[in-house]
Amino acid sequence: MTVLADGVRYLPCLRAEVKLATAAAIALSLVTPVTAQSLRLTTDASSSIGAAPPLQDPAPRRQQSKWRFRWEEHPSVRLGDWLRVDLRARFQGDVRRSEVPTGEPESRSVDIARRRVGIDGRFRGLLDFQVERELHDDNPWRDVYVDYRQFEGVQVRVGKFKLPFSLDENASATDLDFVYRSRVASVLAPGRDRGVMVHGRLLSRTIEYEVGVFDRDGDNARSKSGKRVFGGRTTVGRVRARPFRSSKSAIADVEVGAAFTSSDVPEGFPDLRGRTALDASFFPSNLWVSGPRRRAGLEARWRPGPFSVQSEYIRVTDERHGQSVEDTDLSAFLTEGWYASATWAVTGESKSRGLDVPRRPVQRGGFGAIELAARLEKLSFGSEGRAGLPSTSPRADFVLGNSDRAVTIGVNWYLNRWVKIQGNVIREQIGDPTRGPLPDRASFWSRVVRFQLTI
């Protein structure tokens, strides 16, 4: 553990960050030739990608029935207009330092957080599909789905994918404004599961809806131990609106939304637990639940020019039927939280268009895109019942809860389309520090640097 104020102990971390920057530079040098010419290759179905000769001009129309390989945003294989398959890969490495023990050995300065590969594409303009797999993970499959999209107003997605709940949770990992998602998104939003969803856009894309049924209530609510309980068959719905979409001003981007989930949780201790940004426990949720779990979420986002503001509120209630000392019902276990974040692209890029295409990318002699970000958030655990004395009893009606309030300040550096470096400083404050990771201190600092290479 490194103490921020301790200059001597800060040095190892700096060394790790230098290593990371070096890795970034190497990756950058590998990527630059590709970006410089926007490689476009054509092959026949039997030839290998590397053996194909490059073409300077777009493929002529007569060749559309043949396999082609292109690399613009991603390496892509195409069969005329029938099929497009994009190859995807993402590698992330984190350097983490915290005043709270992280469970990682001091010597292990770089944590490879993700090594993910996959494909996505489209078939005949009717079916979108995606298959994504994490390398070296106990639960390797991420998004595996097909999406029937013939009608914009009614589309159907089947497979394993994120439940439509929470703006932050459903943002792509490559597009996050911070190294870690907000606490409410990480802990309270469901995450991925198997299911079927109907979704679409209505009223000239002013309204977007998603309604689905899933096997369970997502992998965020499940730990690997298997000793705790989570929601079964889950119904979910989400509606988002851009009420000023027709406006010509910046207000057109304003988006608001609401979502819900509903599922049943069997009797047991729930897997919704209080964890800090670096996964230290501050509320173990050692209490009995049984009955319906309901989530409700509100979200809002606005991205005027180089700025963005975003906020969410999520509330989860777990009923506790028959769980009192007299086998009667207890008040619901309540978990709720919110965040508000803001970003500013100092180098002037439009946030709504994305910063992954900097105005002045590094390989063209520029500095890339620089973005500053700040987030304020809170995640708290307790109960709806508030009569009497609060208690840690697993059958307390008034649960003695706890909370984590965090402030994150960050900087994002987009070197080009493929390489992104993020640095976050996080200050967390535990409501009842005696049950937090540092019992004698309410607040503590953590720092994270993430290097990300996306293909």
Add this chain to the structure above:
Amino acid sequence: MNHHRVVRVGLLLAALVGTDARSVGAQTTADLFDSQTLHEIRLFINSKDLQELRARYTENIYFPADLLWRTIRVRDVAVRVRGVASRSATKPGLEIDFNRYTPGQEFLGLHSLVLDNLLPDPALIREFLSMSLFARLGEPAPRESFCRLYINNVYQGVYAIVEAVDADFVARTLGECGGYLFEYKYVLAFYAEHLSDEVGIYRHLFEARTHQGESDEVLYSPIRDLFREVNQPDDGMWRDRVSQYIDLAQFVTHVAIEMFLAENDGVIGAAGMANFYLYRSAGQTVHRLLVWDKDTTFQQIDWPIFQRADENALFRRALAFEDLRALYLDVLERCARVAAEDDWLASEATRVASLIADAAHEDIWKPVSNNAYDEASEFVKTFARERSAYVLEEVARARGAR
């Protein structure tokens, strides 16, 4: 009409508020430990927890419960099965912790309480009478009373409500705070020998009930030093060295009272030391004994006053000193006279036996039949009447022998 309705509702609300544990004004621990009354305590435990408590009664697992005494309901208390030989799934002895789950919660100023299942005692009153004698002789002893215990409204039998030996008890009886309190845990037949220079081994025998966060060295080195010095050769300085670690006079007094009570499972027990607490004041190294769990007393009226006196290293060597031996005999004599004065012990035995008789007969979980219970009860009364004469005779003989 409406005015009366408002008043009635107000009175009802006041009554409901008055039942809450935090707003108890009239009730005190004196009421709880009033031995003139057969109390009623109700515990409410979720049916699944109760099933698990009975299934895993050999483990010290805490379960949440509510406790109801008179009109006071204490919510979210922690309950676990207690005892060694008396552990039972059918009639579990229980320790109740009022603030384990709820910080700051107390019940009549108590942080914990013991509900003794009295299983080792077919008469069910030995524990109460023994503690009464200790207290009457000025030794700190837990206060006790009797209750009918109900769990989830099902009668569990007669239990003793026993004041826990904890920091509250030490403050009440010794007027001290911040001292080191250890519960002796029976894990081996221990006769006060020196087990090791390592302090860790004493941790298994003496469980810290205060200062649990402190190091073994701080907690246990005075205990290790006590038993090391006890077992040193007699070089003329033995008593001075041992007195640095234990109050020998108090130790001898404690054993004398146990001996009068014909205790078979105490400090000089049949299988080594058992059933006591060790206490030392903050900043001191001198320990003293505190009495605990006396439901195997009243073994026989002619229980010898030097029964197994040679087995325990500390007691044997303490009695080698004339003044300590004289003190031992004096305390025995005092026990006999206090017990016999106005037939106090016999009267108490008769009174409490009568108090619990009906409840005991209804107690289907007690270890013996109703006939055996009646016989055991009669024996205790007889012991209470006749033990003093025997002890006085033995004390006189012992003094004469010198």
